[in-house]
Amino acid sequence: MTMDVAPIEPKTEGAKRFLAQSRRRMLIADEWVDAASGRTFDTVNPATGVVLAQVAAGDATDVDRAVAAARRAFESSAWRDMIPAQRARLLWKMADLIEQNIDELAELETLDQGKPVWVGRYAEIPGAIEQFRYFAGQAMRIEGTTIPTSINYQPAGKKVFAYTVKEPIGVVGAIVPWNSPIVLTAMKIAPALAAGCTMVLKPAEDTSLTAIRLAELMVEAGFPPGVFNLVTGLGEAAGAALAAHPGVDKIAFTGSTEVGKLIVQAARGNLKKLTLELGGKSPAVVLDDADLELAIPGAANAIFFNSGQVCVAGSRLYVHEKVFDRVLEGVAAYARGIKLGNGLDPSTQMGPVVSRKQADRVAGYIASGLSEGATAVAGGRQLGPAGTFIEPTVLVGAKPTAKVVREEIFGPVVVATPIRSLEEVPAIANDSEYGLAASVWTQDLSAAHRLAAQIRAGTVWINCHSMYDATLPIGGMKQSGWGRDSGHQALDNYLETKTVCAVI
Ligand code: NAD
Numbered sequence: 009m010t011m012d013v014a015p016i017e018p019k020t021e022g023a024k025r026f027l028a029q030s031r032r033r034m035l036i037a038d039e040w041v042d043a044a045s046g047r048t049f050d051t052v053n054p055a056t057g058v059v060l061a062q063v064a065a066g067d068a069t070d071v072d073r074a075v076a077a078a079r080r081a082f083e084s085s086a087w088r089d090m091i092p093a094q095r096a097r098l099l100w101k102m103a104d105l106i107e108q109n110i111d112e113l114a115e116l117e118t119l120d121q122g123k124p125v126w127v128g129r130y131a132e133i134p135g136a137i138e139q140f141r142y143f144a145g146q147a148m149r150i151e152g153t154t155i156p157t158s159i160n161y162q163p164a165g166k167k168v169f170a171y172t173v174k175e176p177i178g179v180v181g182a183i184v185p186w187n188s189p190i191v192l193t194a195m196k197i198a199p200a201l202a203a204g205c206t207m208v209l210k211p212a213e214d215t216s217l218t219a220i221r222l223a224e225l226m227v228e229a230g231f232p233p234g235v236f237n238l239v240t241g242l243g244e245a246a247g248a249a250l251a252a253h254p255g256v257d258k259i260a261f262t263g264s265t266e267v268g269k270l271i272v273q274a275a276r277g278n279l280k281k282l283t284l285e286l287g288g289k290s291p292a293v294v295l296d297d298a299d300l301e302l303a304i305p306g307a308a309n310a311i312f313f314n315s316g317q318v319c320v321a322g323s324r325l326y327v328h329e330k331v332f333d334r335v336l337e338g339v340a341a342y343a344r345g346i347k348l349g350n351g352l353d354p355s356t357q358m359g360p361v362v363s364r365k366q367a368d369r370v371a372g373y374i375a376s377g378l379s380e381g382a383t384a385v386a387g388g389r390q391l392g393p394a395g396t397f398i399e400p401t402v403l404v405g406a407k408p409t410a411k412v413v414r415e416e417i418f419g420p421v422v423v424a425t426p427i428r429s430l431e432e433v434p435a436i437a438n439d440s441e442y443g444l445a446a447s448v449w450t451q452d453l454s455a456a457h458r459l460a461a462q463i464r465a466g467t468v469w470i471n472c473h474s475m476y477d478a479t480l481p482i483g484g485m486k487q488s489g490w491g492r493d494s495g496h497q498a499l500d501n502y503l504e505t506k507t508v509c510a511v512i
Contacts, residue, residue, distance in 0.1 A: 013392055015056050016352040018119065022112030026221060027119070032063045034070060034240050035223040037077035038233035044069040049242065051216055054122040054360040055350045057394030063216045066241035068249035071208065074237040075255040078179040078206040081234030087206065090232075096144040098229055099198060103140035105225040106133065106190075113218055117190060118351035120217040122359035122396070123314055125351055128190065135476060136194035139494070142478035143198035146499050150174045150203065152506075162511050170509040176204035177281060177502050178257030181250040183243075183271070184219075185263045186212035186362050187317040187418070193219060195493045196260045197226075201235065203502035208237045208256070210247050212263075214362050216240045243267065254278045260501065261285065262319075264416070265442070265487050283491035283501045285319070285483050287416040288444030290465065291437040292322030292473055295430060295450035296330040302471060303449040304338035307422075310447060310473035312346060312400045315361050316370075316420035320445035320482075322473050323417060325424040326436055332426040336385065336404065339424065343386040343400035360396035361419055367396045370419030377403050377412035382423065408439065416442070430455055434462035443485030447473040466492065 018024055031048065033040040041064075042048075048062035064070075081087050106113065114128035123132075152172035159168045182196035189211060200207050211219035223238040239246050247267075251259050251274035261271050262285040275282055292310050294303045310322030327335045351359035361367045371390040378384065387401030401421045406413050412423050427436060437446055437459075447469040448459045460468040466484045469475060476482065476494070483492035491501055 011348040011391060011397065013055055013350050013397070014353075015058070016350050018115040018352065020112040020115055022109060023115040023119070026112070026116060026217070027060060030061050032061050032216065032220050032240070034064045034066055034074075035227070035236070035238040036070070036074045037080070037237065038227060043067065043241070044073070049213060051120055051214070052363070053119050054362055054364075054394065054396045055392070057364075057396075060119055061217065063220075063240045065245070066239040067245040070239050070241070071246055071249040071253055074208040074239045075179060075250075075253050077234035077237050078208050079255055081232060082176075082179055082206040084232065084234070086232040087204070087235055092148045092150065095202060095204065096147040098231055099140050099144035099147065099202060101229040102225060103137045103144070105229055106137050106140065106222075109221070109225065113190060113221060115352065116217050116221055117215070118359070121186060121189065121215050121362055123351050124356045124359050125354065127314060132188050132191040135191040135478070138478040139191065139194040139198040143202040143499070146199070146496055147202035149496075150499065150503065157509070166511045168509065169512045170507065173506045173508065174503040175506055177504055178205060179255060180205045180207040180258045180260055180502060181210065181253065181256040182207055182260045183210045183247050183250060183263065184212060186215040187314060187319070189215040190218050190222065192262050193222060196262075197236065199498045200260065200502050201231070203499055205258075205502050206235045208239055208250060210239050210241065210250050213240070213242050248274060251275060252277060256280055258282070258502065262493070268489065283493070284489040285493055286444075286487065286489040287418075287442060288319050288321070288484060288488050289324060289414070289416050289440045289442045290320050290322050290445040290447075291324045291326055291463075292447045293427070293433055293437060293449065293459070294325070294327040294331065294335055295448070295452065295455060296328035297451050298331070298449040299451060299471070300331065300334060300338065304335055305342060306447070306449065306471070306473055307335065308339045308342035311422040312343065312358060312420050313474060315358055315398065317361060317418055318474060320467065320474055322447055323422055324413060324440075325422050326427045326433070327424060329426040329428055336402070336424050339422070340386040340402045343402055346400050348391070348397050348399070358400065358420065360392060360394070361398055364395050366419070367398055370398050370417055370421060373412055373415070373417045373419070374401055374403075374421060377406055377410060377423070380406065380410040380412070382406040382410065382412060387420070414440070433459055437463045441487045444488035445469070
């Protein structure tokens with residue numbers, strides 16, 4: 009493992025210009041405003057600990073203003089009567105604008121979040137662009153059905169004509185986390201606006217900068233004022249106020265299971281609709297016939313990509329005992345070979361985790377794993393000038409009851425465990441309160457598809473892990489959430505079905 013954390017300036021003029029304005033505002037009804045309280049909070053470069061900007065600390069008052077703006081926009085004819093093709097054009101324009109500014113956005117994301125710049129540039133931001141393009145198309149396929157009924161008591165000579173129409177749910181509050189901000193934000197904005205809703209976005213406090221830049225691009229794309237609003241701020245202030253607001257019809261949340269449960273409580277007041285994309289503790293299972301050339305780097309990437317800050321990260325690695333030693337040594341060697349550093353250095357393979365708080369949390373989990381009897385065969389240390397780097401870490405010997413096996417760590421830490429047979433895989437894989445994702449590595453097609461059916465997870469990958477596409481639903485069973493993002497059915501998260509039944 010090598011590491012180089014020299015401070016690096018962004019290269020793009022856009023990122024330099026954006027950072028020159030150190031006080032950042034929120035967007036309400038197309039106006040850039042400070043928090044009503046005047047308060048701000050610092051956003052910090054996790055690689056260096058340097059403050060990048062002061063961001064408006066919105067609270068309940070600002071949420072009120074933003075929700076009122078979204079409601080006015082929802083009821084305005086400018087948005088309500090806009091034909092689907094025009095909504096599609098605006099979403100497509102947004103995709104084009106993101107594409108035109110991709111290098112700047114990638115640099116801003118790296119500065120604020122820490123990830124290697126190539127992760128944003130070549131994986132996550134292209135993924136965000138595809139969300140906008142995919143849902144631009146979906147905006148024009150919102151359809152009801154005509155329904156032949158069996159109602160037999162209509163007046164003589166009359167017929168029943170029944171049909172459904174799909175209508176936008178109304179004002180959406182979107183609350184997103186810090187691990188992959190641009191693409192997770194796109195996964196909320198694109199379907200919500202394709203469906204004809206209006207919205208208030210609350211980004212994570214650790215990563216507000218690209219949300220602010222995206223809001224600028226939303227204005228440039230030409231959405232009517234108030235259709236998209238941005239309230240930055242802390243979760244317990246701005247996020248909680250949005251989740252509880254009686255004027256919000258639906259919350260689309262991505263974040264931890266713990267906060268997801270708070271959102272459920274907050275939403276009770278007006279029984280607002282919810283979709284919850286929550287945490288995971290996903291198994292990666294390597295069977296004895298797996299192609300290890302694929303499985304070893306695959307299992308390593310499943311956990312170390314984005315410093316393990318991936319909801320679907322393969323954090324529980326189960327390997328058949330016949331190949332356990334080879335896979336363990338392969339994944340450990342991969343971990344030791346990863347170059348840590350400032351994400352703006354193009355040779356960096358892994359950046360810091362998002363904040364000192366998160367690094368301390370991950371380090372606490374490693375310490376707990378070791379104290380509960382596990383051994384680190386790679387990594388284990390917390391490093392860097394701001395204490396935000398965690399070495400890619402491979403633990404073995406943890407009991408099934410250990411915290412590192414049961415709880416989501418959300419850092420570059422994998423627990424490897426041998427298994428004896430194919431038959432025990434479903435019970436081991438399903439031994440978790442989470443059910444977000446899993447991967448199975450084998451050349452036996454029938455074993456792969458039988459396990460895909462037996463594992464209780466929203467996604468099962470075969471001979472791969474963390475493969476996303478705008479067409480593929482993503483979300484969890486059990487305590488990993490309610491509903492799915494991505495894929496055409498995500499549109500239904502933002503639509504109500506109205507039944508019209510007429511005697512004609
Ligand atoms: P978090 O739950 O701490 O925060 C998520 C968002 O909720 C942030 O914007 C935060 O400000 C806000 N928030 C915090 N407290 C709140 C409250 N009381 N009321 C309303 N909003 C509040 O999560 P995080 O640490 O930012 O992100 C990591 C988590 O997100 C992990 O658990 C990860 O698995 C999950 N995640 C899930 C998916 C998925 O698709 N299932 C994708 C990415 C991340």
